[in-house]
Amino acid sequence: MEEKSAAELSGYKNHLLLFPPPFQGHINPMVQLAHILHNRGFLITIVHTDYNAPHLEPRSRFIVEPICCGLSNQEAQSMDIVELICTLNKKCELPFRALLEDLQSRKGGFPVSCLITDAVLYFTQDVAEELGIMRMVLRTSSLTSNLVFEAFPVLREKGYLGGGERSKTGT
Known part of the structure:
Protein backbone atom coordinates (compact mmCIF):
# COMPACT_ATOMS: atom_id res chain seq x y z
CA MET A 1 0.00 0.00 0.00
CA GLU A 2 1.22 3.45 -0.74
CA GLU A 3 1.76 5.16 2.54
CA LYS A 4 -0.12 8.39 3.10
CA SER A 5 1.06 10.95 5.59
CA ALA A 6 -1.05 12.12 8.53
CA ALA A 7 -1.52 15.44 6.74
CA GLU A 8 -2.88 13.68 3.65
CA LEU A 9 -5.27 11.62 5.79
CA SER A 10 -6.54 14.54 7.85
CA GLY A 11 -8.95 15.82 5.20
CA TYR A 12 -10.99 12.63 4.93
CA LYS A 13 -14.26 11.85 6.70
CA ASN A 14 -13.80 8.07 6.89
CA HIS A 15 -11.86 5.24 5.27
CA LEU A 16 -13.98 3.01 3.06
CA LEU A 17 -12.77 -0.33 1.71
CA LEU A 18 -14.41 -1.48 -1.53
CA PHE A 19 -13.99 -5.10 -2.61
CA PRO A 20 -15.69 -6.08 -5.88
CA PRO A 21 -15.76 -9.66 -7.14
CA PRO A 22 -13.25 -10.16 -9.98
CA PHE A 23 -15.83 -9.88 -12.76
CA GLN A 24 -16.08 -6.84 -15.04
CA GLY A 25 -19.79 -6.32 -14.42
CA HIS A 26 -19.03 -5.98 -10.70
CA ILE A 27 -15.75 -4.05 -10.89
CA ASN A 28 -17.02 -1.16 -13.03
CA PRO A 29 -19.95 -0.18 -10.76
CA MET A 30 -17.72 -0.47 -7.68
CA VAL A 31 -15.09 1.85 -9.21
CA GLN A 32 -17.84 4.29 -10.19
CA LEU A 33 -19.08 4.23 -6.58
CA ALA A 34 -15.48 4.79 -5.41
CA HIS A 35 -15.29 7.97 -7.50
CA ILE A 36 -18.57 9.27 -6.09
CA LEU A 37 -17.58 8.55 -2.48
CA HIS A 38 -14.09 10.00 -2.91
CA ASN A 39 -15.59 13.19 -4.31
CA ARG A 40 -17.67 13.41 -1.12
CA GLY A 41 -14.60 13.31 1.11
CA PHE A 42 -13.95 9.62 1.81
CA LEU A 43 -10.58 7.89 1.70
CA ILE A 44 -11.02 4.92 -0.63
CA THR A 45 -9.14 1.64 -0.73
CA ILE A 46 -10.05 -0.81 -3.49
CA VAL A 47 -9.16 -4.47 -2.94
CA HIS A 48 -8.82 -6.85 -5.86
CA THR A 49 -7.78 -10.45 -6.34
CA ASP A 50 -4.85 -11.58 -8.43
CA TYR A 51 -7.35 -13.64 -10.44
CA ASN A 52 -8.87 -11.49 -13.20
CA ALA A 53 -7.32 -8.37 -11.68
CA PRO A 54 -8.87 -5.13 -12.89
CA HIS A 55 -6.82 -2.72 -14.91
CA LEU A 56 -7.11 0.18 -12.53
CA GLU A 57 -5.14 3.17 -13.69
CA PRO A 58 -2.76 4.42 -11.06
CA ARG A 59 -4.74 7.07 -9.22
CA SER A 60 -3.48 9.14 -6.39
CA ARG A 61 -7.05 9.39 -5.17
CA PHE A 62 -7.44 5.65 -4.42
CA ILE A 63 -5.31 3.16 -2.57
CA VAL A 64 -5.28 -0.17 -4.43
CA GLU A 65 -4.57 -3.37 -2.48
CA PRO A 66 -4.17 -6.71 -4.27
CA ILE A 67 -4.70 -10.01 -2.47
CA CYS A 68 -3.47 -13.38 -3.70
CA CYS A 69 -6.23 -15.96 -3.97
CA GLY A 70 -4.09 -18.54 -5.77
CA LEU A 71 -6.60 -19.14 -8.55
CA SER A 72 -5.28 -19.40 -12.10
CA ASN A 73 -7.29 -18.41 -15.15
CA GLN A 74 -7.07 -22.01 -16.34
CA GLU A 75 -8.54 -23.31 -13.05
CA ALA A 76 -11.31 -20.73 -13.12
CA GLN A 77 -12.25 -21.51 -16.73
CA SER A 78 -12.81 -25.16 -15.82
CA MET A 79 -15.49 -24.22 -13.25
CA ASP A 80 -19.11 -23.20 -13.58
CA ILE A 81 -20.00 -19.82 -12.11
CA VAL A 82 -21.37 -21.20 -8.84
CA GLU A 83 -18.26 -23.31 -8.26
CA LEU A 84 -16.05 -20.32 -9.14
CA ILE A 85 -17.84 -18.07 -6.64
CA CYS A 86 -17.62 -20.73 -3.91
CA THR A 87 -13.91 -21.22 -4.64
CA LEU A 88 -13.24 -17.48 -4.52
CA ASN A 89 -15.00 -17.29 -1.16
CA LYS A 90 -12.80 -20.07 0.23
CA LYS A 91 -9.51 -18.86 -1.23
CA CYS A 92 -9.95 -15.15 -0.51
CA GLU A 93 -10.97 -15.31 3.14
CA LEU A 94 -7.53 -15.68 4.76
CA PRO A 95 -5.64 -13.15 2.59
CA PHE A 96 -8.49 -10.67 2.91
CA ARG A 97 -8.64 -11.08 6.69
CA ALA A 98 -4.87 -10.54 6.89
CA LEU A 99 -5.09 -7.38 4.78
CA LEU A 100 -7.96 -5.97 6.83
CA GLU A 101 -6.21 -6.73 10.12
CA ASP A 102 -3.07 -5.03 8.77
CA LEU A 103 -5.02 -1.94 7.69
CA GLN A 104 -6.68 -1.72 11.09
CA SER A 105 -3.42 -1.99 13.04
CA ARG A 106 -1.11 0.30 11.06
CA LYS A 107 0.35 3.03 13.20
CA GLY A 108 -0.47 6.44 11.85
CA GLY A 109 -2.94 4.84 9.49
CA PHE A 110 -6.61 5.53 9.05
CA PRO A 111 -8.67 2.50 10.17
CA VAL A 112 -11.38 1.20 7.86
CA SER A 113 -14.80 2.38 9.02
CA CYS A 114 -16.91 0.54 6.44
CA LEU A 115 -16.48 -2.32 4.00
CA ILE A 116 -18.49 -2.27 0.77
CA THR A 117 -18.67 -5.59 -1.09
CA ASP A 118 -20.93 -7.51 -3.39
CA ALA A 119 -23.17 -10.20 -1.89
CA VAL A 120 -21.36 -12.94 -3.83
CA LEU A 121 -18.33 -12.36 -1.58
CA TYR A 122 -20.32 -13.66 1.38
CA PHE A 123 -17.24 -14.52 3.48
CA THR A 124 -16.67 -10.79 4.01
CA GLN A 125 -19.67 -10.62 6.36
CA ASP A 126 -18.04 -12.87 8.96
CA VAL A 127 -14.67 -11.12 8.63
CA ALA A 128 -16.24 -7.68 9.03
CA GLU A 129 -18.30 -8.78 12.06
CA GLU A 130 -15.28 -10.37 13.75
CA LEU A 131 -13.23 -7.19 13.28
CA GLY A 132 -16.08 -4.86 14.26
CA ILE A 133 -16.33 -3.17 10.86
CA MET A 134 -19.64 -2.19 9.32
CA ARG A 135 -20.35 -3.92 5.98
CA MET A 136 -22.60 -2.73 3.19
CA VAL A 137 -23.54 -4.64 0.05
CA LEU A 138 -23.64 -3.15 -3.43
CA ARG A 139 -25.81 -5.29 -5.67
CA THR A 140 -24.72 -4.91 -9.27
CA SER A 141 -27.08 -7.52 -10.64
Whole structure:
Protein backbone atom coordinates (compact mmCIF):
# COMPACT_ATOMS: atom_id res chain seq x y z
CA MET A 1 0.00 0.00 0.00
CA GLU A 2 1.22 3.45 -0.74
CA GLU A 3 1.76 5.16 2.54
CA LYS A 4 -0.12 8.39 3.10
CA SER A 5 1.06 10.95 5.59
CA ALA A 6 -1.05 12.12 8.53
CA ALA A 7 -1.52 15.44 6.74
CA GLU A 8 -2.88 13.68 3.65
CA LEU A 9 -5.27 11.62 5.79
CA SER A 10 -6.54 14.54 7.85
CA GLY A 11 -8.95 15.82 5.20
CA TYR A 12 -10.99 12.63 4.93
CA LYS A 13 -14.26 11.85 6.70
CA ASN A 14 -13.80 8.07 6.89
CA HIS A 15 -11.86 5.24 5.27
CA LEU A 16 -13.98 3.01 3.06
CA LEU A 17 -12.77 -0.33 1.71
CA LEU A 18 -14.41 -1.48 -1.53
CA PHE A 19 -13.99 -5.10 -2.61
CA PRO A 20 -15.69 -6.08 -5.88
CA PRO A 21 -15.76 -9.66 -7.14
CA PRO A 22 -13.25 -10.16 -9.98
CA PHE A 23 -15.83 -9.88 -12.76
CA GLN A 24 -16.08 -6.84 -15.04
CA GLY A 25 -19.79 -6.32 -14.42
CA HIS A 26 -19.03 -5.98 -10.70
CA ILE A 27 -15.75 -4.05 -10.89
CA ASN A 28 -17.02 -1.16 -13.03
CA PRO A 29 -19.95 -0.18 -10.76
CA MET A 30 -17.72 -0.47 -7.68
CA VAL A 31 -15.09 1.85 -9.21
CA GLN A 32 -17.84 4.29 -10.19
CA LEU A 33 -19.08 4.23 -6.58
CA ALA A 34 -15.48 4.79 -5.41
CA HIS A 35 -15.29 7.97 -7.50
CA ILE A 36 -18.57 9.27 -6.09
CA LEU A 37 -17.58 8.55 -2.48
CA HIS A 38 -14.09 10.00 -2.91
CA ASN A 39 -15.59 13.19 -4.31
CA ARG A 40 -17.67 13.41 -1.12
CA GLY A 41 -14.60 13.31 1.11
CA PHE A 42 -13.95 9.62 1.81
CA LEU A 43 -10.58 7.89 1.70
CA ILE A 44 -11.02 4.92 -0.63
CA THR A 45 -9.14 1.64 -0.73
CA ILE A 46 -10.05 -0.81 -3.49
CA VAL A 47 -9.16 -4.47 -2.94
CA HIS A 48 -8.82 -6.85 -5.86
CA THR A 49 -7.78 -10.45 -6.34
CA ASP A 50 -4.85 -11.58 -8.43
CA TYR A 51 -7.35 -13.64 -10.44
CA ASN A 52 -8.87 -11.49 -13.20
CA ALA A 53 -7.32 -8.37 -11.68
CA PRO A 54 -8.87 -5.13 -12.89
CA HIS A 55 -6.82 -2.72 -14.91
CA LEU A 56 -7.11 0.18 -12.53
CA GLU A 57 -5.14 3.17 -13.69
CA PRO A 58 -2.76 4.42 -11.06
CA ARG A 59 -4.74 7.07 -9.22
CA SER A 60 -3.48 9.14 -6.39
CA ARG A 61 -7.05 9.39 -5.17
CA PHE A 62 -7.44 5.65 -4.42
CA ILE A 63 -5.31 3.16 -2.57
CA VAL A 64 -5.28 -0.17 -4.43
CA GLU A 65 -4.57 -3.37 -2.48
CA PRO A 66 -4.17 -6.71 -4.27
CA ILE A 67 -4.70 -10.01 -2.47
CA CYS A 68 -3.47 -13.38 -3.70
CA CYS A 69 -6.23 -15.96 -3.97
CA GLY A 70 -4.09 -18.54 -5.77
CA LEU A 71 -6.60 -19.14 -8.55
CA SER A 72 -5.28 -19.40 -12.10
CA ASN A 73 -7.29 -18.41 -15.15
CA GLN A 74 -7.07 -22.01 -16.34
CA GLU A 75 -8.54 -23.31 -13.05
CA ALA A 76 -11.31 -20.73 -13.12
CA GLN A 77 -12.25 -21.51 -16.73
CA SER A 78 -12.81 -25.16 -15.82
CA MET A 79 -15.49 -24.22 -13.25
CA ASP A 80 -19.11 -23.20 -13.58
CA ILE A 81 -20.00 -19.82 -12.11
CA VAL A 82 -21.37 -21.20 -8.84
CA GLU A 83 -18.26 -23.31 -8.26
CA LEU A 84 -16.05 -20.32 -9.14
CA ILE A 85 -17.84 -18.07 -6.64
CA CYS A 86 -17.62 -20.73 -3.91
CA THR A 87 -13.91 -21.22 -4.64
CA LEU A 88 -13.24 -17.48 -4.52
CA ASN A 89 -15.00 -17.29 -1.16
CA LYS A 90 -12.80 -20.07 0.23
CA LYS A 91 -9.51 -18.86 -1.23
CA CYS A 92 -9.95 -15.15 -0.51
CA GLU A 93 -10.97 -15.31 3.14
CA LEU A 94 -7.53 -15.68 4.76
CA PRO A 95 -5.64 -13.15 2.59
CA PHE A 96 -8.49 -10.67 2.91
CA ARG A 97 -8.64 -11.08 6.69
CA ALA A 98 -4.87 -10.54 6.89
CA LEU A 99 -5.09 -7.38 4.78
CA LEU A 100 -7.96 -5.97 6.83
CA GLU A 101 -6.21 -6.73 10.12
CA ASP A 102 -3.07 -5.03 8.77
CA LEU A 103 -5.02 -1.94 7.69
CA GLN A 104 -6.68 -1.72 11.09
CA SER A 105 -3.42 -1.99 13.04
CA ARG A 106 -1.11 0.30 11.06
CA LYS A 107 0.35 3.03 13.20
CA GLY A 108 -0.47 6.44 11.85
CA GLY A 109 -2.94 4.84 9.49
CA PHE A 110 -6.61 5.53 9.05
CA PRO A 111 -8.67 2.50 10.17
CA VAL A 112 -11.38 1.20 7.86
CA SER A 113 -14.80 2.38 9.02
CA CYS A 114 -16.91 0.54 6.44
CA LEU A 115 -16.48 -2.32 4.00
CA ILE A 116 -18.49 -2.27 0.77
CA THR A 117 -18.67 -5.59 -1.09
CA ASP A 118 -20.93 -7.51 -3.39
CA ALA A 119 -23.17 -10.20 -1.89
CA VAL A 120 -21.36 -12.94 -3.83
CA LEU A 121 -18.33 -12.36 -1.58
CA TYR A 122 -20.32 -13.66 1.38
CA PHE A 123 -17.24 -14.52 3.48
CA THR A 124 -16.67 -10.79 4.01
CA GLN A 125 -19.67 -10.62 6.36
CA ASP A 126 -18.04 -12.87 8.96
CA VAL A 127 -14.67 -11.12 8.63
CA ALA A 128 -16.24 -7.68 9.03
CA GLU A 129 -18.30 -8.78 12.06
CA GLU A 130 -15.28 -10.37 13.75
CA LEU A 131 -13.23 -7.19 13.28
CA GLY A 132 -16.08 -4.86 14.26
CA ILE A 133 -16.33 -3.17 10.86
CA MET A 134 -19.64 -2.19 9.32
CA ARG A 135 -20.35 -3.92 5.98
CA MET A 136 -22.60 -2.73 3.19
CA VAL A 137 -23.54 -4.64 0.05
CA LEU A 138 -23.64 -3.15 -3.43
CA ARG A 139 -25.81 -5.29 -5.67
CA THR A 140 -24.72 -4.91 -9.27
CA SER A 141 -27.08 -7.52 -10.64
CA SER A 142 -30.69 -7.55 -11.75
CA LEU A 143 -33.83 -8.57 -9.89
CA THR A 144 -33.83 -11.85 -11.82
CA SER A 145 -30.46 -12.81 -10.38
CA ASN A 146 -31.81 -12.12 -6.88
CA LEU A 147 -34.55 -14.67 -7.54
CA VAL A 148 -31.94 -17.18 -8.71
CA PHE A 149 -29.89 -16.63 -5.54
CA GLU A 150 -33.00 -17.36 -3.47
CA ALA A 151 -33.30 -20.72 -5.26
CA PHE A 152 -29.69 -21.78 -4.49
CA PRO A 153 -30.41 -23.38 -1.09
CA VAL A 154 -33.14 -25.57 -2.57
CA LEU A 155 -30.98 -26.51 -5.57
CA ARG A 156 -28.09 -27.41 -3.23
CA GLU A 157 -30.35 -29.46 -0.98
CA LYS A 158 -31.61 -31.42 -3.98
CA GLY A 159 -28.02 -32.06 -5.08
CA TYR A 160 -28.08 -29.96 -8.26
CA LEU A 161 -25.29 -27.72 -6.92
CA GLY A 162 -22.22 -28.60 -4.85
CA GLY A 163 -22.53 -28.91 -1.10
CA GLY A 164 -25.93 -30.57 -0.93
CA GLU A 165 -26.97 -33.66 1.00
CA ARG A 166 -27.63 -35.78 -2.06
CA SER A 167 -25.43 -36.46 -5.07
CA LYS A 168 -26.02 -34.81 -8.44
CA THR A 169 -27.77 -37.97 -9.60
CA GLY A 170 -30.34 -37.55 -6.87
CA THR A 171 -29.47 -40.73 -5.02
